[in-house]
Amino acid sequence: MAEHTHDPQLLKGVLSVLLLHLLAEEESYGYDVVRRLHDVGLTDVLDGTVYPALARLEREGRISARLVASTSGPARKYYRPTAAGYAALAEGIAQWKALVDVVGRRLAQPLDPPSAKGS
Amino acid sequence: MNANLSPLDRLRIERLVWSLDQQLYDLPRASRISTRREVRTNLTDAAREVGVSQAIRNVGSSRELAEGYLTARFGDGPRHSWLAAGVFLMTAMLLTTSFLTEIVLAYARGVSDADPHATGTFSYDGLRYFQTQVTYTFTDGSETHVGGSFGIATWVLLLVGTIFVGRLWRAIPAFRQR
Numbered sequence A: 001m002a003e004h005t006h007d008p009q010l011l012k013g014v015l016s017v018l019l020l021h022l023l024a025e026e027e028s029y030g031y032d033v034v035r036r037l038h039d040v041g042l043t044d045v046l047d048g049t050v051y052p053a054l055a056r057l058e059r060e061g062r063i064s065a066r067l068v069a070s071t072s073g074p075a076r077k078y079y080r081p082t083a084a085g086y087a088a089l090a091e092g093i094a095q096w097k098a099l100v101d102v103v104g105r106r107l108a109q110p111l112d113p114p115s116a117k118g119s
Numbered sequence B: 001m002n003a004n005l006s007p008l009d010r011l012r013i014e015r016l017v018w019s020l021d022q023q024l025y026d027l028p029r030a031s032r033i034s035t036r037r038e039v040r041t042n043l044t045d046a047a048r049e050v051g052v053s054q055a056i057r058n059v060g061s062s063r064e065l066a067e068g069y070l071t072a073r074f075g076d077g078p079r080h081s082w083l084a085a086g087v088f089l090m091t092a093m094l095l096t097t098s099f100l101t102e103i104v105l106a107y108a109r110g111v112s113d114a115d116p117h118a119t120g121t122f123s124y125d126g127l128r129y130f131q132t133q134v135t136y137t138f139t140d141g142s143e144t145h146v147g148g149s150f151g152i153a154t155w156v157l158l159l160v161g162t163i164f165v166g167r168l169w170r171a172i173p174a175f176r177q178r
Helices: A008-025 A030-039 A047-059 A083-108 B007-022 B029-050 B052-059 B062-074 B082-114 B152-166
Strands: A063-070 A073-081 B120-124 B134-139 B142-147
Touching (some): A008 A030, A008 A063, A008 A073, A008 A083, B007 B029
Antiparallel strands (some): B134 B142
């Protein structure tokens, strides 16, 4: 997969939906979520952005957590979406698709090459 | 993935976790402990995979991480600080105690200067409303006293100052939304 840098502001807006989607796909703990984000090509999403975002989703009641014992160290905190989380995910996906549709149509329109206006 | 971490690596992780923890005093205790454990576990896993230096870089500074957790807990915008309130209260109490003690001792020194062999009982109102009345007992110039502690006005000022410095009204959810 080609490596691109991503605008942090763009990512910030969609990070919650991405996290909910990943967790809906498979229950995961913090660093595992980071790894899975990197696997889909979002390599510039930092761990320090993801962990507080998970904490926020948990406070909002969109994900729940449970401790699972680990063979390689202390117990890990695994997250999965709640019913409210699944609803937020569905709404987030719909909003994202609508936004991509509108922005995509606009950006697909060809532009005239820069002319020598005013000269 | 299962590379063992050296004691130095673990120390570097602990340093970041400790530094983060020092900035999370405004979180409820259980949440703070849970956050600390989770960050430590995640950092350890990341360090095994990408090395401790890269893992720490990926987390960013402890200050930014703490800010992220505090924002996650309390929302965007200004918020209260129990830490600032506590520091103010302790400092203000220390300075006020010192100031009021000086006032009490100054009166006793005045009596001794006027009569080095003073004997009897004296009363002094001190800084009225800010400290309680002081009663001195002199015996041939030797002095003992009782009273002079914080008065009602001092307690009110300390309370108001603590609330103001810590912006403690924002701890009430209804006020935090504004």
